[in-house]
Amino acid sequence: MFKNILSKGRRLAGVGSIAAALVVASPAMAQDKEPIVFGGSIPLSGVFAFAGVHIHAGLTDYTSWINSQGGINGHPVKYVMEDTGYEVDRSVAAFKKITGSNTVPVYYGDSTGFMKTIASELNSRGTTLMSGASFATALTDNEQYPYQFVPGPNYTQMFGIILEYIATQGKDGDMPTVAFVYSDTEFGKDPIENGKAKAAEMGIKVVEEIVTKPGSVDVSAEVLKLRRARPDFVVFHGYVLSPINEFMVQMRQMGLDTQFMGTFWSSDKLIINKMGADADGYMGVMPYNYYDSPESGPMLDALRAQAEKSDPDAGYRPTGYIQGWFNAMVWTEVIKRTMDAGKELTADNMAESLASIKDWDTGGIIGIPVTVHDMSFPVGRIWRVNAKEARYEPVSDWIHLD
Amino acid sequence: MDWLFFGEISLAGLAMGGLYALIGLGFVIIYKATRVINFAIGEIMMFAAYLFLTFAGGMEMSPWVALPLAVLGGSVLGGVIEKVMIRPMLGESPIAVVMVTIGIASILVGLVELVWGADPQLLPGFLPRKPVFIGEMYLAPKIAYGFLIGAALLIVYLLYFRFSRGGVALRATASDQAAAYSMGINVRRVFNMAWVFGSLAASLAGVLVAATGGLSPQFGAIGLSVLVVVIVGGLDSIVGALIAGVFIGWLETVAGAYLGGEYRMPATFAVLAVILVLRPYGLFGTHEIERV
Numbered sequence: 001m002f003k004n005i006l007s008k009g010r011r012l013a014g015v016g017s018i019a020a021a022l023v024v025a026s027p028a029m030a031q032d033k034e035p036i037v038f039g040g041s042i043p044l045s046g047v048f049a050f051a052g053v054h055i056h057a058g059l060t061d062y063t064s065w066i067n068s069q070g071g072i073n074g075h076p077v078k079y080v081m082e083d084t085g086y087e088v089d090r091s092v093a094a095f096k097k098i099t100g101s102n103t104v105p106v107y108y109g110d111s112t113g114f115m116k117t118i119a120s121e122l123n124s125r126g127t128t129l130m131s132g133a134s135f136a137t138a139l140t141d142n143e144q145y146p147y148q149f150v151p152g153p154n155y156t157q158m159f160g161i162i163l164e165y166i167a168t169q170g171k172d173g174d175m176p177t178v179a180f181v182y183s184d185t186e187f188g189k190d191p192i193e194n195g196k197a198k199a200a201e202m203g204i205k206v207v208e209e210i211v212t213k214p215g216s217v218d219v220s221a222e223v224l225k226l227r228r229a230r231p232d233f234v235v236f237h238g239y240v241l242s243p244i245n246e247f248m249v250q251m252r253q254m255g256l257d258t259q260f261m262g263t264f265w266s267s268d269k270l271i272i273n274k275m276g277a278d279a280d281g282y283m284g285v286m287p288y289n290y291y292d293s294p295e296s297g298p299m300l301d302a303l304r305a306q307a308e309k310s311d312p313d314a315g316y317r318p319t320g321y322i323q324g325w326f327n328a329m330v331w332t333e334v335i336k337r338t339m340d341a342g343k344e345l346t347a348d349n350m351a352e353s354l355a356s357i358k359d360w361d362t363g364g365i366i367g368i369p370v371t372v373h374d375m376s377f378p379v380g381r382i383w384r385v386n387a388k389e390a391r392y393e394p395v396s397d398w399i400h401l402d
Numbered sequence: 403m404d405w406l407f408f409g410e411i412s413l414a415g416l417a418m419g420g421l422y423a424l425i426g427l428g429f430v431i432i433y434k435a436t437r438v439i440n441f442a443i444g445e446i447m448m449f450a451a452y453l454f455l456t457f458a459g460g461m462e463m464s465p466w467v468a469l470p471l472a473v474l475g476g477s478v479l480g481g482v483i484e485k486v487m488i489r490p491m492l493g494e495s496p497i498a499v500v501m502v503t504i505g506i507a508s509i510l511v512g513l514v515e516l517v518w519g520a521d522p523q524l525l526p527g528f529l530p531r532k533p534v535f536i537g538e539m540y541l542a543p544k545i546a547y548g549f550l551i552g553a554a555l556l557i558v559y560l561l562y563f564r565f566s567r568g569g570v571a572l573r574a575t576a577s578d579q580a581a582a583y584s585m586g587i588n589v590r591r592v593f594n595m596a597w598v599f600g601s602l603a604a605s606l607a608g609v610l611v612a613a614t615g616g617l618s619p620q621f622g623a624i625g626l627s628v629l630v631v632v633i634v635g636g637l638d639s640i641v642g643a644l645i646a647g648v649f650i651g652w653l654e655t656v657a658g659a660y661l662g663g664e665y666r667m668p669a670t671f672a673v674l675a676v677i678l679v680l681r682p683y684g685l686f687g688t689h690e691i692e693r694v
Contacts, residue, residue, distance in 0.1 A: 047620050049520035184664045211663035218614055220414040220542035221659045224407065227540075241522040242616030250542050253533050274524040
């Protein structure tokens with residue numbers, strides 16, 4: 001209880017840092033250059049707040065860190081955000097308010113819904129490049145969303161990485177079988193058709209496909225279907241925690257030796273913290289090194305140092321934090337490349353700079369150099385839960401899709 | 403047709419339906435006595451589940467101590483809500499009272515986010531994990547034992563309403579408030595008692611459902627989905643809530659298993675539409691229901 005209250009206290013401190021984030025705008029730098037504004041519609045409340053508070057912390061800390069490094073080509077960075085409650089209309093209102101009173105070259109969108117909604121305005125303005133919490137496949141369509149990118153692999157690419165891993169796990173020349181379990185939401189359905197096509201192409205049989213209500217209370221009927229299909233792997237998508245735990249526990253109670261995998265938002269330490277020993281063996285695809293992974297690198301070390309500095313009591317920082325930090329890293333790289341080329345910070349120029357990213361060393365955030373393909377970073381690694389150590393451990397090399 | 407599969411699916415659906423019936427009972431008790439549709443019932447369930455999480459998780463109490471304490475906490479909350487926020491609304495339009503319950507739901511969500519945070523949670527395991535087999539049919543242990551605990555409370559309630567003085571007073575008030583008042587029944591106390599008992603049933607269901615499906619500040623949405631149950635059964639019918647709860651649970655599960663998860667809700671809402679056309683007052687409800 002006290003731990004929860006303390007944790008809540010930290011969260012409130014995080015919310016309180018909305019004001020701090022604005023103060024970050026005035027770093028003690030000698031330059032009198034115009035600040036560069038990082039805008040953001042951030043879900044500090046509502047259904048996505050569990051991640052939003054950490055995304056906000058990541059963006060805030062990155063802003064502090066980059067300003068401590070002299071800003072971007074001497075320009076200080078100012079992070080301006082509004083809480084959206086994870087509601088599209090509020091996100092749109094926040095976007096209009098922030099871009100109405102600032103020149104905002106880059107912006108964090110809190111959901112696929114918002115990013116799709118704002119796309120036409122973004123396209124007509126031609127001033128802002130956007131990324132955010134979404135890894136939606138649709139957003140990597142350059143024709144429709146030329147000024148939006150995803151800060152990692154899109155969900156289809158995540159499935160591709162998972163299937164690449166599964167393909168290596170066959171025994172005696174047989175390909176493993178797989179079942180897809182996903183929520184009945186746009187988020188849940190995103191990679192399914194492409195995932196089935198990819199599986200067929202690779203010779204992996206999809207033996208069952210299960211769709212559940214997002215807040216499903218009981219999945220025992222679905223578990224019974226999986227009991228009959230007996231897949232070697234179950235891949236979850238469109239969840240954060242429940243009902244993954246119930247599928248795993250019930251299927252193991254039935255004596256099945258199925259292995260369980262998930263995508264970005266269901267591959268955080270939350271699974272370990274809440275499921276305990278039951279989480280053992282669960283695998284996730286993650287494009288970034290975990291905060292507590294043994295890997296290091298100049299940027300990963302800087303992230304850890306900044307996180308420690310801003311909140312020494314916070315301890316482990318979730319993947320949402322790293323995701324927020326990485327978004328800002330990419331923005332910085334894109335702005336820097338655009339400025340170095342002597343071009344204006346327009347959406348076209350920045351999108352061009354983004355597309356030019358090739359074999360980019362992220363300083364340990366991602367374990368290998370990355371190249372942008374179709375407005376995404378199609379790279380990831382499979383990590384498995386070691387419940388005893390309460391951490392994810394890598395079980396594959398970094399996989400970079402072409 | 404695989405009859406074993408059908409049997410297992412049906413069993414799971416019936417067991418889940420038992421929990422729906424318990425939540426439906428919470429709706430009906432309050433509506434029957436006070437004519438208030440409590441849109442905050444899901445949030446009362448959520449509050450009780452968070453209390454359980456605190457007692458059994460944070461304070462490391464035995465789950466069997468934490469469970470009654472959490473349920474008691476939820477029922478006390480119901481009583482306080484009635485006394486502080488609903489009673490002053492007596493005589494106001496039903497819409498106004500419904501809006502108050504919606505407001506209460508929002509306040510409870512905010513309170514939970516403030517105290518417990520927005521992270522999804524899992525309750526400490528307290529139900530046996532050994533698979534349950536009825537003949538050759540498998541039933542998930544959480545659902546099986548959850549159903550048994552819920553059924554025990556249902557039986558206690560039915561006996562209480564049938565034989566105790568308080569139960570008779572509640573039924574009398576539900577039947578005719580003016581007559582009950584003239585016979586010396588403390589109607590205001592009965593109102594409060596209805597909220598306490600309704601919230602108690604919902605609180606127990608809240609802990610049992612959260613033990614199966616996890617907990618988050620959005621958990622209360624399940625309360626609204628059970629609204630289908632009470633409309634089908636009849637808003638003022640305890641028997642209706644029980645039968646409709648079990649039936650909707652079964653239908654939802656069977657539809658999900660054979661048609662796909664995306665057909666669970668359409669199946670139940672199709673039944674709701676048919677019932678509303680054929681019997682607008684529900685399967686077991688009375689004609690003079692005032693809808694809002």
